[in-house]
Amino acid sequence: MTAYLIRRAIMLMVTLLVSSFVVFTGLSIAPGNPLATLAGGRSLPPESIQVLVERYNLDEPFFIRYAMWLGNAVQGDLGLSITLRQDVSDLIASRAGTTIALIIYATVIVLVVGVAFGLLAALRPGLVDSLVVIATAVVVAVPPFVAAIALIGIFAVGLGWFPALGGGSGFWDGIRHLTLPAFALAAAAAATVARVTRTSVRRQLHLEHVQTAVSRGIPYATVVRRHALRNAAIPISTLAGMTVASMIALSAVVERAFGLNGLGAYLVSAALSKDFAVVQGISLVLVTAFVLVNTLVDVGATMLDPRFQLGRRS
Amino acid sequence: MSGILDIDHLTVTLAGEDRPKPVLSDVSMSIAEGEAVGLVGESGSGKSMTVRSIIRLLPPGARMEGNIRVRGVDLGTLRGAALRKMRAEMPVIFQDPRAHINPVRSVGDFLTEALRIHRRMSRAAAEDRAADVLDEVGVSEARRRLRQYPHELSGGLLQRVMIASALLAEPRLLLADEPTTALDVTTQAEVMAVMDELRRERGLAMLFITHDLELAAAICDRTAVMYAGRVMEVRASASLLERPLHPYTAALATARPSIERKVDRLTTIPGRPLSAFEAPDGCAFNTRCAHVRESCREQRPELRTLLDGQVACVRVEELQAVSHD
Numbered sequence: 261m262t263a264y265l266i267r268r269a270i271m272l273m274v275t276l277l278v279s280s281f282v283v284f285t286g287l288s289i290a291p292g293n294p295l296a297t298l299a300g301g302r303s304l305p306p307e308s309i310q311v312l313v314e315r316y317n318l319d320e321p322f323f324i325r326y327a328m329w330l331g332n333a334v335q336g337d338l339g340l341s342i343t344l345r346q347d348v349s350d351l352i353a354s355r356a357g358t359t360i361a362l363i364i365y366a367t368v369i370v371l372v373v374g375v376a377f378g379l380l381a382a383l384r385p386g387l388v389d390s391l392v393v394i395a396t397a398v399v400v401a402v403p404p405f406v407a408a409i410a411l412i413g414i415f416a417v418g419l420g421w422f423p424a425l426g427g428g429s430g431f432w433d434g435i436r437h438l439t440l441p442a443f444a445l446a447a448a449a450a451a452t453v454a455r456v457t458r459t460s461v462r463r464q465l466h467l468e469h470v471q472t473a474v475s476r477g478i479p480y481a482t483v484v485r486r487h488a489l490r491n492a493a494i495p496i497s498t499l500a501g502m503t504v505a506s507m508i509a510l511s512a513v514v515e516r517a518f519g520l521n522g523l524g525a526y527l528v529s530a531a532l533s534k535d536f537a538v539v540q541g542i543s544l545v546l547v548t549a550f551v552l553v554n555t556l557v558d559v560g561a562t563m564l565d566p567r568f569q570l571g572r573r574s
Numbered sequence: 575m576s577g578i579l580d581i582d583h584l585t586v587t588l589a590g591e592d593r594p595k596p597v598l599s600d601v602s603m604s605i606a607e608g609e610a611v612g613l614v615g616e617s618g619s620g621k622s623m624t625v626r627s628i629i630r631l632l633p634p635g636a637r638m639e640g641n642i643r644v645r646g647v648d649l650g651t652l653r654g655a656a657l658r659k660m661r662a663e664m665p666v667i668f669q670d671p672r673a674h675i676n677p678v679r680s681v682g683d684f685l686t687e688a689l690r691i692h693r694r695m696s697r698a699a700a701e702d703r704a705a706d707v708l709d710e711v712g713v714s715e716a717r718r719r720l721r722q723y724p725h726e727l728s729g730g731l732l733q734r735v736m737i738a739s740a741l742l743a744e745p746r747l748l749l750a751d752e753p754t755t756a757l758d759v760t761t762q763a764e765v766m767a768v769m770d771e772l773r774r775e776r777g778l779a780m781l782f783i784t785h786d787l788e789l790a791a792a793i794c795d796r797t798a799v800m801y802a803g804r805v806m807e808v809r810a811s812a813s814l815l816e817r818p819l820h821p822y823t824a825a826l827a828t829a830r831p832s833i834e835r836k837v838d839r840l841t842t843i844p845g846r847p848l849s850a851f852e853a854p855d856g857c858a859f860n861t862r863c864a865h866v867r868e869s870c871r872e873q874r875p876e877l878r879t880l881l882d883g884q885v886a887c888v889r890v891e892e893l894q895a896v897s898h899d
Contacts, residue, residue: 469673469674469675469676471631475665475666477657477659477691478687486687490676491676491678494678564678566677566680567677567725
């Protein structure tokens with residue numbers, strides 16, 4: 261077990277290193293000259309250019325720049341925003357809360373709604389099952405921005421139950437404001453989880469060990485919970501983890517659509533204003549979160565299966 | 575007379591792809607308190623389906639006619655809690671413990687689950703009971719086993735765990751569905767010995783399913799031979815093996831290898847075993863029987879009481895007379 265965790269930790273480090281390099285390189289080779297952005301279209305005197313070049317280390321070789329950036333990033337220093345002249349770390353920290361709340365909310369929806377509908381379909385073959393299968397097939401194909409528009413149209417504009425824009429203030433108002441964004445973000449993922457839950461629970465129900473439990477007179481609800489769902493939790497949690505990780509990236513679109521002041525929305529506006537320090541910083545944070553969530557879920561899913569410990573010896 | 579288990583004209587039909595597929599056809603048998611009855615037959619003869627019908631664990635779409643009574647209670651009328659209670663009192667020892675025990679739950683959980691649910695025992699009390707019974711079935715270090723997972727145990731140990739779980743239910747009737755087929759030969763003998771001993775000690779009735787005629791004869795009081803979803807012959811085990819009446823039983827008996835005889839090839843029954851849905855009109859064995867007559871193809875022979883049991887063959891008397899000359 262310890263050996264496995266150490267191996268996973270090393271893999272995590274390597275993944276993070278590679279992805280940080282990709283983030284840095286990607287922006288370096290992107291079109292547009294940072295100096296031009298910094299100058300804001302004006303032609304600057306050579307002395308000012310000199311100051312900017314030094315502040316952003318633009319005259320250093322590429323790998324040195326990467327190393328310096330990474331070295332600072334590891335210590336929590338992501339440099340200065342070009343447009344706002346503020347610490348990128350502070351800018352990120354002030355917006356991360358919204359994004360984290362949105363993703364946690366959406367994750368809860370994915371798990372509760374996804375597993376509930378999947379289980380319902382698995383246990384009620386026939387009409388209920390067909391309805392769930394058809395509905396999830398449709399929802400899986402709906403990208404978050406379309407879901408956002410539909411939800412705003414129905415629940416904000418049409419029914420007026422939820423606000424269409426903004427983050428709200430205070431806890432309950434915040435929840436109210438995050439509800440539509442969270443559903444927009446969670447819809448496709450919840451549908452995927454529902455489909456996987458349906459298939460894996462149904463597969464388990466046909467397995468011999470479930471028949472043993474039934475033949476021992478265990479009540480069906482208990483059999484479903486303690487055997488079918490428990491064993492199906494391994495594939496379900498793996499998939500749920502992947503979809504939650506992917507929501508980290510998709511949150512940008514949803515935050516934009518609902519006018520939420522989160523990391524994703526800020527990433528989009530920073531990219532539009534060519535604030536490369538912010539774009540790099542947010543990308544690094546999002547990629548790190550993605551990789552971390554993925555690793556955690558992977559380790560968690562493995563822990564759910566006691567047979568995995570065999571792998572330690574082989 | 576009402577035994578612990580009475581199966582009366584049981585016919586089971588599964589939902590087939592294009593048409594219903596019979597798997598059991600007019601099966602009748604009974605087991606008395608404390609009696610062990612062997613159920614022998616080739617693959618597809620309907621042995622396992624008989625067990626599944628008893629615990630009402632047939633695949634969806636299966637239709638069941640006739641009735642099964644356990645201590646006089648008609649199982650067909652049971653629903654919900656009453657059915658679960660009945661099931662809990664007739665544990666099945668399944669063929670493949672590796673598949674039949676949940677791989678992600680501990681051995682202790684498997685053994686105590688039913689106790690905690692049916693008898694509302696505390697975890698500690700249930701584990702004490704489980705450890706005692708594990709000890710009885712010859713599993714060493716019972717306490718440690720409770721914390722282990724099925725993949726950490728050998729097949730033989732796991733089958734002992736399965737037997738222990740059956741005994742923990744304190745049943746009057748055990749249903750054993752080829753309990754040793756998935757094990758290697760030496761383990762088979764050990765597991766069989768443990769099961770037989772504990773059954774006799776407790777005076778349990780048992781329906782023992784196997785394809786091994788001699789094994790059935792060794793541990794069962796009576797043996798029933800099935801072919802194509804029908805019972806061909808039911809008799810006291812010893813005499814069934816020594817003087818089989820039905821041509822099918824006789825053919826099975828001669829097909830078995832013996833250490834006394836030296837032969838180059840084993841005798842086989844010509845043709846292949848038929849399942850109930852392929853069975854011809856008349857006697858199901860008429861396509862492979864060496865003594866077949868026109869009458870065997872016309873009417874299905876009923877089980878008739880003869881000597882120390884029952885047999886379903888119209889020519890029994892004739893054939894017996896011939897063999898004694």
